Amino acid sequence: MEQQTGPHRLKKRERHDQILLHLKLRPHVRVTELATLFGVTTETVRRDMDDLEQRGLLERAHGGASATHPGAHRDLDERRQERVAEREHLGRLAAALVQDGDTIMIDAGSTTMVFARLLAFAETRVTAITNSLQIGMILGQSARARVILAPGSYLPQEAAVVGVETCDYLARYHVDACFLGAAGLSEAGVTEAVEGFSAVKRAMMRQSGACRFLIDASKFGLTRLNHVARLHEVGTLVSDRAPEGALAQDLRDGGVEIILP
Amino acid sequence: MEQQTGPHRLKKRERHDQILLHLKLRPHVRVTELATLFGVTTETVRRDMDDLEQRGLLERAHGGASATHPGAHRDLDERRQERVAEREHLGRLAAALVQDGDTIMIDAGSTTMVFARLLAFAETRVTAITNSLQIGMILGQSARARVILAPGSYLPQEAAVVGVETCDYLARYHVDACFLGAAGLSEAGVTEAVEGFSAVKRAMMRQSGACRFLIDASKFGLTRLNHVARLHEVGTLVSDRAPEGALAQDLRDGGVEIILP
DNA sequence: ACCTTTATGTTGGATGTGCAACAAATCTGT
DNA sequence: ACAGATTTGTTGCACATCCAACATAAAGGT
Numbered sequence: 110m111e112q113q114t115g116p117h118r119l120k121k122r123e124r125h126d127q128i129l130l131h132l133k134l135r136p137h138v139r140v141t142e143l144a145t146l147f148g149v150t151t152e153t154v155r156r157d158m159d160d161l162e163q164r165g166l167l168e169r170a171h172g173g174a175s176a177t178h179p180g181a182h183r184d185l186d187e188r189r190q191e192r193v194a195e196r197e198h199l200g201r202l203a204a205a206l207v208q209d210g211d212t213i214m215i216d217a218g219s220t221t222m223v224f225a226r227l228l229a230f231a232e233t234r235v236t237a238i239t240n241s242l243q244i245g246m247i248l249g250q251s252a253r254a255r256v257i258l259a260p261g262s263y264l265p266q267e268a269a270v271v272g273v274e275t276c277d278y279l280a281r282y283h284v285d286a287c288f289l290g291a292a293g294l295s296e297a298g299v300t301e302a303v304e305g306f307s308a309v310k311r312a313m314m315r316q317s318g319a320c321r322f323l324i325d326a327s328k329f330g331l332t333r334l335n336h337v338a339r340l341h342e343v344g345t346l347v348s349d350r351a352p353e354g355a356l357a358q359d360l361r362d363g364g365v366e367i368i369l370p
Numbered sequence: 371m372e373q374q375t376g377p378h379r380l381k382k383r384e385r386h387d388q389i390l391l392h393l394k395l396r397p398h399v400r401v402t403e404l405a406t407l408f409g410v411t412t413e414t415v416r417r418d419m420d421d422l423e424q425r426g427l428l429e430r431a432h433g434g435a436s437a438t439h440p441g442a443h444r445d446l447d448e449r450r451q452e453r454v455a456e457r458e459h460l461g462r463l464a465a466a467l468v469q470d471g472d473t474i475m476i477d478a479g480s481t482t483m484v485f486a487r488l489l490a491f492a493e494t495r496v497t498a499i500t501n502s503l504q505i506g507m508i509l510g511q512s513a514r515a516r517v518i519l520a521p522g523s524y525l526p527q528e529a530a531v532v533g534v535e536t537c538d539y540l541a542r543y544h545v546d547a548c549f550l551g552a553a554g555l556s557e558a559g560v561t562e563a564v565e566g567f568s569a570v571k572r573a574m575m576r577q578s579g580a581c582r583f584l585i586d587a588s589k590f591g592l593t594r595l596n597h598v599a600r601l602h603e604v605g606t607l608v609s610d611r612a613p614e615g616a617l618a619q620d621l622r623d624g625g626v627e628i629i630l631p
Numbered sequence: 632a633c634c635t636t637t638a639t640g641t642t643g644g645a646t647g648t649g650c651a652a653c654a655a656a657t658c659t660g661t
Numbered sequence: 662a663c664a665g666a667t668t669t670g671t672t673g674c675a676c677a678t679c680c681a682a683c684a685t686a687a688a689g690g691t
Contacts, residue, residue, distance in 0.1 A: 121638070130487060136397065136429055137436040140678075150640055155679080168397055171433030171647070172678060175398035226394035230387075242503045242519070247394070249526035256524035258503070258531050260539055263517035265510035270519050278521055382668075401648075411670055416649075432677070433648060 124149070124157050132167055132176035139173040195325050195349045198370050200224040203288055203323050203347045206368075209234040211285045214313040215248075217241030217269035217306065218290030220323045229254060238282055240309050241269040257282075264305065271305030276312040287317035293331035294324045294352075296359050298340050300333035307335035320344035329356060340365060385410070385418050393428055393437040400434040456586050456610045459631050461485040464549055464584050464608045467629075470495040472546045475574040476509075478502030478530035478567065479551030481584045490515060499543055501570050502530040518543075525566065532566030537573040548578035554592035555585045555613075557620050559601050561594035568596035581605035590617060601626060 124147055131138045140158070144151040158174045161167045167174045200223035207213060207228060215221050215237055225244040228235065229251035239245050240259045249256045259278045261270030289310050293300040299322060301307040314320050320342070326349050341363035351369055352360055360367065385408055392399045401419070405412040419435045422428045428435045461484035468474060468489060476482050476498055486505040489496065490512035500506050501520045510517045520539045522531030550571050554561040560583060562568040575581050583604050590613050602624035607613075612630055613621055621628065 126491070130491065136438060137431045139432060151678080152641085152680095153639055156639085170398045170431060170436075171400065173431055175431070175436045177397060230391055230394055242507060245524050246503060246526070246529060249524045249529075256526075257535075258519070258521055258524055260519055260521035263506050263510045263519055265507070265517075268507060268510075274518075412648080413650090413671085414669055417669085 125161060128157060128161060129166060137173055137175045196220050196223045199323055199325055199347055199349050200227045202368050202370065203321060204228045204231055206321060207233050207235055212236045214284050214287040214317060215239040215244050216289040216310055216313060217244065217267050220290045220325065221288055222247065224288055224323060238284065240271065240275050243268045267303060271309055275309055279312040279316055282316055284317050286319040286321055287313040288321050288323060289313065291322060291324050291337060292328060293333040294328050295330050295332045296356055297332045299337040299343060301335045301337050302333040307337045310337050314338065321347060323347045326350035386422060389418060389422060390427060393435065398434055398436045457481050457484045460584055460586055460608055460610050461488045463629050463631065464582060465489045465492055467582060468494050468496055473497045475545050475548040475578060476500040476505050477550040477571055477574060478505065478528050481551040481586065482549055483508065485549055485584060499545065501532065501536050504529045528564060532570055536570055540573040540577055543577055545578050547580040547582055548574040549582050549584060550574065552583060552585050552598060553589060554594040555589050556591050556593045557617055558593045560598040560604060562596045562598050563594040568598045571598045575599065582608055584608045587611035
C-alpha cells in the first residue's frame with residue numbers, strides 16, 4: 110500500500126476505513142506496519158483495532174489483526190467458542206453425507222460455511238453449486254471440488270447473491286442433494302430471517318434429490334419472518350442436540366430423518 | 371476447539387492437517403495456543419508453521435499464523451511495494467472516469483481490484499457487473515454501489531468465474547463502460563495469460579459503450595497466449611507511463627485515448 | 632474565548648515471541 | 662540391534678508487543 114502522502118493526518122474514522130481496506134486485500138496486518146504507514150503511534154493503532162474488534166469488524170492477534178471472514182455473521186454466538194465447536198460437529202456430520210462424485214447445492218450461511226470448509230479439507234470429489242461467494246472460495250480451494258457460482262444481486266452482509274436471477278439460474282441444474290442452513294426451526298416449519306434467502310433455499314430444494322438442513326439446537330423453537338419449508342419437506346435434519354416436545358413429535362410425523370453426533 | 375484427547379502424540383503430518391483445519395474455521399491461530407493444544411513446544415509449532423508457509427498454505431504473523439486469503443493472488447508483482455503504488459495511481463485515474471449513475475462491467479484482475487477498491491472508497495453511485503468474487507465483495511461494501519455477479523465455473527487461482535455461462539450471462543446486459551486489465555499490450559494488441567479470461571473480456575467489450583483498459587507500463591511490449599483485442603478496439607488506455615516507439619505509434623493510429631498521471 | 636470531552640503521545644515494566652545452537656528423542660532402513 | 666537422519670525439546674538472549682497510567686494535543690459545544 111502507498112505511503113501516506115502529505116501532512117494531512119488521518120482522522121480516526123479514516124484510519125478505521127483504511128485498516129479494514131487493508132484487511133480486505135491481505136489476511137493480516139501488523140500494528141507496527143500500520144503505525145508507520147499512518148504516521149501515528151502503535152498505541153493509536155492498537156486502540157483503533159480494539160474498537161474495530163469490539164464492532165466485530167476484525168479479529169485481534171498478537172502484534173496485529175486478521176480479517177474476519179468477509180460476510181461472517183457477527184451475531185453473538187458466532188463469537189463464542191462453544192458455538193464454533195458445535196458448528197464444527199454439525200459440519201462434520203453433514204460432510205460425512207457427501208460421497209465422491211456427488212453433485213450438491215450449498216446455501217449461504219455460517220453453518221453451511223463450516224460444512225464447506227470441512228468438505229474442502231476432506232478433499233471430497235464433489236460438484237457444488239452455491240450462491241455464497243465465501244463458500245465458493247473455500248470449496249474452490251480444494252483441488253478435487255468443482256464449484257459453480259450462481260449469478261444475482263450481491264448482498265454484502267452475507268457475501269452472497271440473491272434474487273430472481275439466482276433462482277432462475279439454479280433451476281437449470283439438478284443435483285443429488287442440497288445443504289441448507291436456517292435461522293429458525295419450529296412447528297411452523299423452517300424459517301429464515303434474511304430477505305431473499307428463503308426464495309433461494311426453496312429454489313435449491315426444488316432441484317435436489319435429497320434435502321439436508323443444518324440447524325443447530327439454538328434455533329429450535331424460533332420462527333422467523335420468511336417461510337422456507339414445512340416440516341414434512343425437510344427430509345434430513347443435521348443438528349447437535351435432539352429436538353424435544355411438540356417439535357420432536359412433528360418432525361417424526363413429517364418423516365424427518367434426524368442426524369445427531 | 372476441542373482439546374487433544376488421549377496420550378497419543380500427533381505426528382508432524384497430523385499437526386499440519388490440524389493447523390490447516392483450524393485456519394479453515396478461524397482466521398488466525400496463535401503459536402502458543404496450538405502448542406498447548408498439541409502438547410508440544412512452541413518451537414515445534416513454529417517449525418510446522420514455517421513449513422506450511424513455505425508451501426503457501428498459510429501466512430505467518432507475529433505470534434501465530436493467518437489463513438491465506440481465499441483467492442488472494444500471490445503472483446510476484448502483487449507482493450511488490452512499488453507495483454502496488456503504481457496500481458494505486460492507475461486505479462485512481464480510472465476511478466475518476468466513473469460518474470454517479472454509471473453502469474459498468476469490471477474484469478477480474480489485481481489492477482481492476484485496486485480500481486474497485488478506490489471506487490468503493492469514493493462512494494461513487496454505480497451499478498457494476500463483474501466476474502470477480504473479490505471485486506464483488508469489495509465494491510459491495512460500498513453502500514452506494516449495486517453489484518451484480520456473473521455465474522460460471524469458479525477459478526480458484528483468480529477468485530473469478532469464467533466459461534460459456536459467464537459470457538452468456540454478460541450478453542444480457544448493456545453498460546456505459548467496461549474496465550479491463552490485461553497481461554500484455556504490444557503491437558499485436560491486448561493479450562491475456564489466464565485461460566478463460568480473454569473470452570470474458572471480449573464479452574464485456576461487446577456489451578459496453580466505452581472500453582477502458584487498465585494496463586501498467588510493465589506490460590508494454592508483452593504478448594501473451596490469448597488474444598483479447600486489436601489496438602483499434604482498445605478505446606481508452608489508462609496507464610502509469612507513456613508507451614514508446616512503435617507501440618506508441620500504433621496506439622495513435624488505432625485512435626486510442628491514453629490517460630496518464 | 633472557555634471548558635469539557637475525546638483523541639493521541641509517552642513512558643516503563645511485564646510478558647510474549649523469534650531465533651539460533653545444541654541436546655535428546657524418535658524414526659528408518661539395513 | 663545399529664548408525665544415520667529426522668524430529669523435537671531445551672535454553673538463553675534479543676527483540677516486539679502489550680498494558681496501564683499519565684501527559685499532551687485536538688475537537689466540539691456553549
